Amino acid sequence: MANLSALNLRFGLSGQIVFKEIPGSLIVMEVTNAHGSATIALQGAHVMSWRPKSEAEPVVWLSRAARFTPGKSIRGGVPVCWPWFGPHATDSKLPAHGFARTVPWEATATRVLDNGATEIALTLVETDQMGTMWPHQTKLSIAITVGARLKIALTTDNLGNEDVVIGEALHTYFQIGDIADIRISGLEAGDYLDKVGGGSVRRRQDGRVVFSAETDRIYLNTEAECVITDPRLKRRIHVTKSGSRSTVVWNPWTEKADKMGDFGLDGWREMVCIESANAAENAVTIKTGSRHTMAVEYWTEKYDG
């Protein structure tokens, strides 16, 4: 791992980006500009938090009980799930949601955009160990733009001489006032796989998504914008995407959150995941020599409904 002074010398932007080590020895970038702020861990290129200047509360949620241990996933933020989503199709010993979120990435470029936002590019650091889990020649890179909006673009290059199939997600945890009060629009009448209880029952969405119990759904064949309406925090969060045909909606509710052990006291009440993904039947085939990008853009507006 490059040392902090070398990282700050090469990629720090005076006043906008500072590399720091946090307890647990993870290296993070603290990003601050006139429009917003974010914290990004080099492990997993993991956006841990994001707050536009217009918001008193962060928009991207981070558990108060999150663990920052090398090689372990962080509860909250925007975990990068890649090159598969959920459990591995054939080998249950391999990590759920792939390995990208728990391995080192390296910064490749940082810059200030004309509108004052900060753009950071990172790429996953390939290792021999990965080759045993993923015997394909691919390159994974990400571009993160921090400002009044948060933009993330995840790109897979297929450098091999055969087509490759990936599953992926930007597994974003959004901060909300209370899960029982919010509603999500944009998925009306969509087909989804209901994963609660370990099943995979195909159902159809009736109206907006509301929550009264553990909810774990993969909405299929949708490129729709989703909007979280949050009467308690008096805001709407807009979730738009491209290059993604699945949208996953998840809240563990109390029992599953307690079992997971890193949600903190009632942390599950103040978060909801809307994950832009390519999962299940929406897995993506990337032709040899070509590339695929999945991107998201988030922003907020005041809501006094």
Ligand code: TA6
């Ligand atoms: O995206 C929903 C989900 O697949 C849930 O089934 C739950 O496992 C969640 O991801 C979190 O998974 P993680 O491996 O981060 O604990």
